[in-house]
Amino acid sequence: MAEAQASPAPTQSAGVTEETALASRMSGVQRAAIFLLSLGESEAAEVLRHMGPKEVQRVGAAMASMDNVNRNQVTSVLKFFIEIVRNETGLGVGADGYIRKMLTQALGEDKASGLIDRILLGGNTTGLDTLKWMEPRGVADVIRYEHPQIQAIVVAYLDPDQSAEILSYFAPKVRLDIMLRVAGLTTVQPAALQELNDILERQFSGSGTTKTTSMGGVKRVADIMNYVEGSIEAPLMESIKQVDDDLGTQIEDLMFVFDNLADVDDRGIQSLLREVSSDVLIIALKGADETVKEKIFKNMSKRAAELLRDDLEAKGPVRISEVETAQKEILTIARRMAEAGEIALGKGGEEMV
Incomplete structure (x- = not known):
């Protein structure tokens, strides 16, 4: 396996010993991937069964990228998990085409097919939930010629x-029409949602029932906008404001952007830094506000902060698109950690840098 990139963590996790130092320098996803690779096929499948689509995708991608995991890495990761599991209520990590390709490559098409079905299509997958396992382009093709309100329900x-x-x-x-409909969507009649679910189930041969009828709203639009690429986000937000300026302001007030990291408490920043690679952090900080930079430096060891400052100065000009990509990667990690209750996020609101 390629040498794991060390995150510029300010402190080691509680209980981490010399024997687990190697594992502590890996990201959580890398540790989870090595742990699953050390298990048998059935055991790993059982673990994956309890994860959501995004979790399986992230872990599957990490597993697929590992070629030669040596004994020291496995030993360090196993000891790391043993040491921290006493303080954990559960273990979790993020799933779609990557896991399918990885399992097929590792086990062969015939052997992997049954395992893939158990992981990806087993359990209580409903017609709507099946869309979560599809590539975004595939979902777009499925709903492209549906009524705009159907598209909005799926997006929400x-x-x-x-x-x-x-x-x-x-x-x-x-895009504008869909987002405006999502913003105005609060509840969906159970019968309408069930009908949509049944149609998708017949198409994907899924099973189960749909109980969720509350969805959409301004907050949902803000959550989606947080993930939209910069080149799409700005014109889309401008279009929304042209239709409803108050709505656009509400959406912006609910969005969490990179500069809002300055409002995250020190413990949260430290936890976040342990999950972010040095290379991504350097690029993200090239276009960051000074307040955010100081927040990061403050929550690193003196030596790590000095090294990061030197790397920032040595880094040449970076395209704004690269900065946005790096910042969104960090924000994605931050939101995942927030959803897991690991950190608390505050309220948020091609040139060279």
């Missing part, structure tokens, strides 16, 4: 990051 139902990418495959006018 799926995870914000997946919905954001789905929107990128539609024309600007369609």
Whole structure:
């Protein structure tokens, strides 16, 4: 396996010993991937069964990227998990085409097919939930010729990051229409939602029932906008404001952006830094506000902060698109950690840098 990148963590996790130092320098996803690779096929499948689509995708991608995991890495990760598991209520990590490709490559198509079905299509997958396992482009194709209100329901139902990418495959006018409908969507009649679910179940051969009828709203639009690419976000927000300026302001007030990291408490920043690679952090900080930079430096060891400052100075000009990509990667990690209750996020609101 390629040498794991060390995150510029200010302190080691509680209980981490010399034997687990190697594991402590890995990201949580890397540790989870190595842990699952050390298990048998059935045991790993059982663990994956309890994860959501995004979790399986992230872990599956990490597993697929590992070629030669040596004994020291496995030993360090196992000891790391043993040492921290006493203080954990559960273990969790993020899932779609990556896991399918990885399992097929590792086990062969025939052997992997049954395992893939158990992981990806087993359990209580409903017609709507099946969309969570699809590539965003595929979902866009499925709903492209549906009524705009159906498109809005699907976009509101799926995870914000997946919905954001789905929107990128539609024309600007369609994106605007969908987002305005999502903003005005608060509840869906159970019969209508069940009918949509049944149609999708027949198409994907899923099973189960749909109970969720409350979805959408301004907050949902803000969550989706948090994941939309910068080149799409700005014109889309401008279009929303042209239709309803108050609505646009409400959405902006609910969005959490990179500069809002300055409002996260020190413990949360320290936890976040342990999950972010040095390379991504350097690029993200190239376009960051000084307040955010100082917040980061403050929550690192003196030596790590000095090294990061030197790396920032040595780094040449970076395209704004690269900065936005790096910042969104960090924000994605932050939101995942917030959803897991690991950190608390405050309220948020091609040149070279």
